[in-house]
Amino acid sequence: MDTLSFMAAALSPVNLMLAIVGVAAGILIGALPGLSATMAVAVLVPVTFGMPPEAALIMLGAIYTGAIYGGSYAAILVNTPGTPSAIATTFDGFPMAKRGDGDLAVTLSTLSSMIGGLVGAVALLTLAPLLAQIALKFGPVEYFWLAIFGLTLISALSEGSTLKGFIGAGLGLLLSTVGVSVIGADIRYAFGSQFLLGGVETISALIGLYCIPVLIDLVATPSAHLEPPEEGRGIRFREGLSLMWRGKFNALRSAIIGTAVAILPGAGGSIASLVSYSEARRTSPRSDQFGKGEPDGVIATETANNATVGGGFIPTFVLGIPGTPPDAVILGALLVQGFRTGPEMFTTNVGVTYTFIGGLFIATLLMLPIGLLIGRYAFKSIVSIPKALLVPSIAFMTIIGTYAIRNNPFDVVVMVVLGVVGWVLSRYGVKPSPIVLGLILGPIAEQGFVQGYLMGNASGSVAGAFFGRPLSLAIIALVLLSVLFPLWRAWRTRSHKETANGH
Amino acid sequence: MRQTRFTTWKLGALMGGLLSAAAIAGPAMAADAGSFPDHNIQYIIPFGPGGESDISARLQQKYFQDITGQQLIIQYMAGGGGAVGWSQLNEMDGDGYTIMGTNLPHIILKPMGKDPGFKTEDLKNFFYFHYSPDALIVKKDSPYKTLDDLIAAAKKAPGSVTVSGSGTQSANDIANRRFESMADVKTTYIPFKGTGAAVTALLGGQVQAEWGYTTTAANHKDKVRMLAVAADERHPLFPDVPTFKELGYDMTGGAYRGMAVPKSTPDDVTKKLSEIFGKINQNPEFRQKMEDLGFVLIDVPYDQMDDFMAKRRAEYEKVAREMGIIK
Amino acid sequence: MATDNQASTLDARPSDRALAGVMIVIAVGAIVFSRDMSIMASVFPRTIATLLLVFSAALLIKSFVVHPRRARPEPGSVGRRLGLIAVMLVWSFALKWLGFLAASLVSAAVLAVLAHYHAWTPRRVGGYAIALAVIIGAFYTLFAVVLNVPLPVGLLWRQL
Numbered sequence: 001m002d003t004l005s006f007m008a009a010a011l012s013p014v015n016l017m018l019a020i021v022g023v024a025a026g027i028l029i030g031a032l033p034g035l036s037a038t039m040a041v042a043v044l045v046p047v048t049f050g051m052p053p054e055a056a057l058i059m060l061g062a063i064y065t066g067a068i069y070g071g072s073y074a075a076i077l078v079n080t081p082g083t084p085s086a087i088a089t090t091f092d093g094f095p096m097a098k099r100g101d102g103d104l105a106v107t108l109s110t111l112s113s114m115i116g117g118l119v120g121a122v123a124l125l126t127l128a129p130l131l132a133q134i135a136l137k138f139g140p141v142e143y144f145w146l147a148i149f150g151l152t153l154i155s156a157l158s159e160g161s162t163l164k165g166f167i168g169a170g171l172g173l174l175l176s177t178v179g180v181s182v183i184g185a186d187i188r189y190a191f192g193s194q195f196l197l198g199g200v201e202t203i204s205a206l207i208g209l210y211c212i213p214v215l216i217d218l219v220a221t222p223s224a225h226l227e228p229p230e231e232g233r234g235i236r237f238r239e240g241l242s243l244m245w246r247g248k249f250n251a252l253r254s255a256i257i258g259t260a261v262a263i264l265p266g267a268g269g270s271i272a273s274l275v276s277y278s279e280a281r282r283t284s285p286r287s288d289q290f291g292k293g294e295p296d297g298v299i300a301t302e303t304a305n306n307a308t309v310g311g312g313f314i315p316t317f318v319l320g321i322p323g324t325p326p327d328a329v330i331l332g333a334l335l336v337q338g339f340r341t342g343p344e345m346f347t348t349n350v351g352v353t354y355t356f357i358g359g360l361f362i363a364t365l366l367m368l369p370i371g372l373l374i375g376r377y378a379f380k381s382i383v384s385i386p387k388a389l390l391v392p393s394i395a396f397m398t399i400i401g402t403y404a405i406r407n408n409p410f411d412v413v414v415m416v417v418l419g420v421v422g423w424v425l426s427r428y429g430v431k432p433s434p435i436v437l438g439l440i441l442g443p444i445a446e447q448g449f450v451q452g453y454l455m456g457n458a459s460g461s462v463a464g465a466f467f468g469r470p471l472s473l474a475i476i477a478l479v480l481l482s483v484l485f486p487l488w489r490a491w492r493t494r495s496h497k498e499t500a501n502g503h
Numbered sequence: 504m505r506q507t508r509f510t511t512w513k514l515g516a517l518m519g520g521l522l523s524a525a526a527i528a529g530p531a532m533a534a535d536a537g538s539f540p541d542h543n544i545q546y547i548i549p550f551g552p553g554g555e556s557d558i559s560a561r562l563q564q565k566y567f568q569d570i571t572g573q574q575l576i577i578q579y580m581a582g583g584g585g586a587v588g589w590s591q592l593n594e595m596d597g598d599g600y601t602i603m604g605t606n607l608p609h610i611i612l613k614p615m616g617k618d619p620g621f622k623t624e625d626l627k628n629f630f631y632f633h634y635s636p637d638a639l640i641v642k643k644d645s646p647y648k649t650l651d652d653l654i655a656a657a658k659k660a661p662g663s664v665t666v667s668g669s670g671t672q673s674a675n676d677i678a679n680r681r682f683e684s685m686a687d688v689k690t691t692y693i694p695f696k697g698t699g700a701a702v703t704a705l706l707g708g709q710v711q712a713e714w715g716y717t718t719t720a721a722n723h724k725d726k727v728r729m730l731a732v733a734a735d736e737r738h739p740l741f742p743d744v745p746t747f748k749e750l751g752y753d754m755t756g757g758a759y760r761g762m763a764v765p766k767s768t769p770d771d772v773t774k775k776l777s778e779i780f781g782k783i784n785q786n787p788e789f790r791q792k793m794e795d796l797g798f799v800l801i802d803v804p805y806d807q808m809d810d811f812m813a814k815r816r817a818e819y820e821k822v823a824r825e826m827g828i829i830k
Numbered sequence: 831m832a833t834d835n836q837a838s839t840l841d842a843r844p845s846d847r848a849l850a851g852v853m854i855v856i857a858v859g860a861i862v863f864s865r866d867m868s869i870m871a872s873v874f875p876r877t878i879a880t881l882l883l884v885f886s887a888a889l890l891i892k893s894f895v896v897h898p899r900r901a902r903p904e905p906g907s908v909g910r911r912l913g914l915i916a917v918m919l920v921w922s923f924a925l926k927w928l929g930f931l932a933a934s935l936v937s938a939a940v941l942a943v944l945a946h947y948h949a950w951t952p953r954r955v956g957g958y959a960i961a962l963a964v965i966i967g968a969f970y971t972l973f974a975v976v977l978n979v980p981l982p983v984g985l986l987w988r989q990l
Contacts, residue, residue, distance in 0.1 A: 042552050043977045139709035163889050167853055170882035174860055177875045180583045182696045184871030185671040187617045194590040194620030198582025219914045220906025222947030265703055321703050329552045336561040343725050388946035388958055392938035393965055400969055404979050407580050412922040420915050427903045428849045446874040451693050458665045458691035576978045
């Protein structure tokens with residue numbers, strides 16, 4: 001069949017090599033805290049300008065998918081997400097590493113990323129036009145309710161006090177308003193500084209909030225960072241496989257969530273992994289183990305974030321609208337090459353498209369051997385690196401990685417300042433995740449709200465705009481579910497405690 | 504003995520750092536218009552990658568290398584809708600090896616409101632090379648077949664026709680206001696973050712029309728059509744789309760793009776840059792590629808820049824007063 | 831999340847009150863500084879600030895009514911922690927003035943000293959110095975030379 005022969009073209013020596021090199025490079029870049037997937041794709045785009053379109057696409061796609069996977073290394077081994085999409089992997093990945101199961105976590109991440117990537121690629125191959133049309137149905141109002149849904153997830157994710165979780169989210173939401181507003185073009189909270197004009201850059205805030213506190217606590221004690229593993233344990237592949245089998249529904253569901261989130265333009269791996277994590281926790285029989293090193297947590301987040309790679313290409317190719325931030329960069333690269341997206345991709349340019357999808361499949365499959373190889377190395381070296389080298393190296397990478405996002409030295413200052421603030425706050429019980437969620441979802445919530453309001457005004461009924469659309473109502477139902485469920489669960493635990501302690 | 508070696512090492516590393524810093528700063532200081540350019544030029548785009556500024560810059564890149572033999576290295580400095588980049592331009596080396604993309608109406612409109620960190624006169628533009636004409640875009644299956652259809656609908660129910668566009672006080676916003684005053688109608692303008700989001704809203708049926716550019720329509724040729732174009736002549740890619748002028752509305756304009764150097768750049772180097780980019784603009788291959796994407800090429804070299812900016816300023820000032828940007 | 835035994839938690843009342851106080855100040859500040867914004871642009875910040883105010887007030891009240899506890903933070907050397915914070919802050923500000931390479935080399939060296947708890951033998955010193963120099967040098971070459979990222983050159987040197 002035509003499709004298959006195009007995909008087979010991805011196996012040509014050149015394309016294969018590009019896929020291998022791309023995946024390996026992507027994994028290394030993603031693994032380093034401070035260097036994100038978007039940045040990796042952006043700085044490497046010029047390299048692809050001499051190449052034919054399918055080769056460029058394969059290489060960029062391989063780097064992208066490798067970086068999303070590689071982010072889990074730093075998340076698991078150092079408690080700092082290598083890329084924003086690996087934030088949720090720190091929740092259970094690092095506790096697993098702390099108790100000596102770091103190698104297992106890395107293996108699980110490898111298997112999960114591969115499965116997630118395959119699901120996303122299958123969706124791209126088979127369902128792209130249909131899913132793209134569904135994505136278009138999401139308008140400002142739906143995005144607003146989705147943002148609210150995301151924010152209510154905080155109640156599910158907060159360790160300890162839900163109240164402090166909301167306070168953290170409020171802080172993040174406020175931070176997201178600094179700079180020039182989209183609606184109104186007002187300059188908000190810049191206090192005359194030309195640097196604050198640019199707003200708080202999300203990725204630099206993420207890096208600061210997650211990496212700096214880790215560094216601060218690393219210098220504080222002489223104890224080794226991680227327990228070295230028992231000798232001769234290998235990579236625990238079989239154990240990983242059996243855990244994957246046990247968590248197969250979790251993996252599949254998380255991959256679907258990841259694909260679904262990625263189809264919506266603007267939402268990427270970080271949101272996808274957070275949603276699938278909280279879903280996994282909600283439905284798991286071991287839900288109180290989440291956050292303490294539950295393997296299903298790692299499976300959920302890593303399947304979801306790699307599914308966003310394939311899923312994000314759906315609106316990018318079909319509609320010409322980028323699904324995730326790295327897709328925006330890739331789209332720009334395609335346009336410069338004279339390569340039009342839209343139906344042309346499945347008609348006149350169908351060869352390139354299917355060769356690329358074939359390449360994406362191959363890159364995803366390659367993640368398993370390459371990942372296990374590099375992962376084993378990474379684990380051994382991180383465990384044995386002395387703190388005196390680890391701390392300055394990670395600090396250095398956060399500095400250079402933050403700077404390279406926008407070539408703005410002020411972003412580095414913001415990163416450090418927010419990091420210190422985040423460390424202080426976390427000692428007082430406000431964790432970084434709600435702040436980060438607020439920062440990411442703030443613009444989505446605000447724009448959705450104001451745009452929906454304007455639309456409602458034009459059609460005569462604001463309430464109708466926000467509450468009258470079937471899709472919005474479905475999302476509102478999800479919001480209510482996610483708010484009420486933990487309350488119900490807390491009530492149930494408290495009544496259990498009361499019977500147990502006889503208060 | 505070992506202690507000394509350690510100190511020597513650290514010193515060595517420090518010296519190495521200083522030397523490389525100086526080495527990089529050094530050539531920047533020597534500027535000689537005769538052999539200009541003798542090494543790569545940094546081209547800073549004050550927006551993120553993938554946008555129209557980026558795409559047009561990358562097209563220029565290839566021809567720049569053909570003409571000068573040096574590379575044009577594109578970097579990004581996004582933030583504040585361009586303000587972060589423009590406010591830092593004059594802090595950069597004025598040796599001709601750093602140039603920055605500038606956009607109209609942004610650089611004229613932004614300083615008119617709250618202080619964005621720069622003034623229009625601060626930016627030393629040396630060449631403006633294209634503009635994307637404003638275009639009123641609707642979905643292919645929209646009930647509005649002509650511009651008059653939309654005007655009629657707006658007149659019947661003021662404010663009920665929703666139009667999306669990129670940003671507030673941007674080219675799209677201005678286009679909408681000018682249109683409203685010329686056609687004497689009231690629409691509801693809904694700002695989105697970027698042209699991409701504005702197009703998505705149109706395609707999803709969230710709004711009835713979009714203020715975009717010919718480039719947007721070219722990009723989504725299969726799904727949208729234009730009601731009118733704000734240019735002097737019909738665009739070669741869209742021979743069926745009338746201009747606003749033809750329909751009786753004296754409206755031309757759009758998003759203009761060009762380049763500037765830091766103020767401290769000497770005039771002869773600036774003129775040389777203007778010539779080089781002028782040559783790129785004359786290259787027939789370059790022109791074809793740009794037009795295929797929907798751009799309209801213009802040539803405003805350094806010596807005509809002041810006139811050009813003054814004319815644009817007058818246009819925007821009128822609208823800005825109406826919009827309340829200038830108090 | 832698991833039940834903490836008494837010794838590993840601290841009384842959170844004073845810290846919760848301080849936290850609530852600071853957040854209330856921030857929320858009020860956000861509302862005050864939003865006065866010169868247009869209506870459309872001020873809706874969101876004001877709503878969020880108000881919600882923040884409500885939540886912080888609730889936290890404050892809770893600290894009087896209930897007896898909250900918080901997990902004992904990991905003990906450790908305060909001096910080294912403050913040292914790291916100071917170095918990172920100086921590093922981020924110094925980028926513009928000292929340039930990327932100089933600022934990074936110096937800061938990395940100081941951090942290595944801060945993070946090291948055992949004895950300094952000359953061999954160790956040499957080894958670490960080389961390792962750090964190689965890492966910094968490799969990344970600098972990759973970014974500045976190969977990928978053309980404009981790393982800060984250092985305004986101080988330019989003025990010399």
